[in-house]
Amino acid sequence: MDMASLGTLKKDSLGRRSRYKRQPTGKQIVLTHRDIELFKLLYRYRYLRADRILKWCSPCSKNRLIERLGDLYHECHFINRIEAQWSDLNAGMKPFAYELTKNGMDALLDHCCDLTLPMPAVSHAGFRPQEIRQFHHALEISHAIFDLELSIRASQNKRILFEAEILAKASMKLGKEITRPSLSATLPCSPYMPRQQKAHSTHALPDALFAVETNDNGKLLYRFYALEMELKSPLIRRTPEKTSTLKKLLAYKQILNNDTARKELSLPNLYVIFATDTQPKLEAIQILSAQVWSDEERNRLLIKPIDDDKSSLMEISEKWREHFQP
Numbered sequence: 065m066d067m068a069s070l071g072t073l074k075k076d077s078l079g080r081r082s083r084y085k086r087q088p089t090g091k092q093i094v095l096t097h098r099d100i101e102l103f104k105l106l107y108r109y110r111y112l113r114a115d116r117i118l119k120w121c122s123p124c125s126k127n128r129l130i131e132r133l134g135d136l137y138h139e140c141h142f143i144n145r146i147e148a149q150w151s152d153l154n155a156g157m158k159p160f161a162y163e164l165t166k167n168g169m170d171a172l173l174d175h176c177c178d179l180t181l182p183m184p185a186v187s188h189a190g191f192r193p194q195e196i197r198q199f200h201h202a203l204e205i206s207h208a209i210f211d212l213e214l215s216i217r218a219s220q221n222k223r224i225l226f227e228a229e230i231l232a233k234a235s236m237k238l239g240k241e242i243t244r245p246s247l248s249a250t251l252p253c254s255p256y257m258p259r260q261q262k263a264h265s266t267h268a269l270p271d272a273l274f275a276v277e278t279n280d281n282g283k284l285l286y287r288f289y290a291l292e293m294e295l296k297s298p299l300i301r302r303t304p305e306k307t308s309t310l311k312k313l314l315a316y317k318q319i320l321n322n323d324t325a326r327k328e329l330s331l332p333n334l335y336v337i338f339a340t341d342t343q344p345k346l347e348a349i350q351i352l353s354a355q356v357w358s359d360e361e362r363n364r365l366l367i368k369p370i371d372d373d374k375s376s377l378m379e380i381s382e383k384w385r386e387h388f389q390p
Contacts, residue, residue: 083145083160086138093139095171098124099132103172104182106143106164109206110189111199114159116210133162142168148199161203164191185209185226186272187244198296204370205271205293208339216276225275230288230329237330245273245290247324249315251304256314256356264304268315288331290316293370294340299348309338309349313356320364337366 098121105120106112118129136142143162152158164172169191172181184190186209188202196202209226216224227245235242251257251264270290278285294309301308316336319325325334338353340346346369353365 086141088139091135091139093135093142095142095175099136099142100172100175102136103142103164103168106162106168107172107191108182108185108189109210110184110186110192110196111146111161111163111203111206112210113161113203113207116207117162119214120210133160136168137162140167141165142171146195146199148195149203152200166191166193183226183228185213187227201271201293201295204295204339204341205291208291208293208370209272209274212274221279223277225277225286227273230273230275230331234330242329245270245329247290247315247319247328249318249322249324251311251314251318254314256300256310257302257304259302260304266304266311266315268312268319286332287335288325288333289335289337291337291339294338294345294349299345299352310352310356312338313353316365317357317361320361335364335366337368339368339370341370343369 102117102121105117114130114133117133118124118126121129133143137145142165144165145160146163149158149161186202186206188196188205209224213224216222231242231245247268249266249268251260251266253260253262268290271293272291273288274291275286275288278287292312294312297312298306298308300310304311304314320334320336325331338349340349346367349367353362353367357365
């Protein structure tokens with residue numbers, strides 16, 4: 065880049081480059097060990113905001129990290145700021161969400177001499193050049209699992225297992241390749257769906273499947289969880305052909321009662337988490353679940369609020385405290 069080009073860079077009143085498009089200055093970037101760890105993190109989660117990245121890199125200077133993220137974005141195109149986040153009315157007030165670019169992936173492969181990449185933490189992670197249409201939905205899933213992993217890292221006797229590892233073990237146990245955590249269910253005619261004329265065959269495909277492993281004096285104990293992120297999905301539809309929160313509740317009710325997780329994925333147990341971002345919908349899901357599930361069945365259900373500005377999903381209530389806490 066020549067000096068004339070550098071002089072035309074548009075900056076704001078504080079001397080900062082554009083938030084919405086790349087403005088390289090010609091600064092030479094020498095990748096560090098922390099940069100490579102960042103690329104691995106974005107490979108594992110696909111989308112993360114800068115506040116989550118800061119927590120992962122802690123202890124470190126917030127200002128230095130934000131500056132480094134800016135350099136990796138503007139110079140050499142190692143990471144990307146996702147355009148879909150600009151549609152958020154509060155986008156200018158929130159930390160940027162980042163993803164790995166092809167340049168970043170190439171740099172990661174260059175530094176992973178044995179070509180062993182980290183295991184993705186969520187199903188939409190890994191390197192995928194195509195844009196995910198439901199960006200905000202995917203971002204909340206990434207943040208939920210990231211918040212949980214971060215909390216479990218502090219424990220000496222717990223670790224988190226992600227979907228890829230769970231499915232690989234299920235494939236070995238069942239003697240067939242399993243690539244998705246799909247669970248079959250047959251919904252009988254129900255007064256909750258008055259337009260349903262006959263039994264309806266369907267599948268529950270969790271937004272995330274994970275497990276918490278606890279080492280109890282050498283004995284390994286596991287609890288498996290299906291996460292459903294309910295943001296834009298309608299609460300109720302009168303027919304089971306289209307997705308809704310009600311349909312998912314009815315499907316998981318059948319899956320738990322029929323021990324489908326054990327039969328189809330070789331999981332010894334399964335707990336279900338419904339998460340949403342507004343208090344009215346949270347209360348509506350609570351009311352709906354109480355109508356559809358019995359008290360005993362709801363011992364395997366957790367309904368939690370999410371707040372993108374803090375790690376609120378996995379703040380565990382007394383009933384669930386033993387599941388995640390060290």
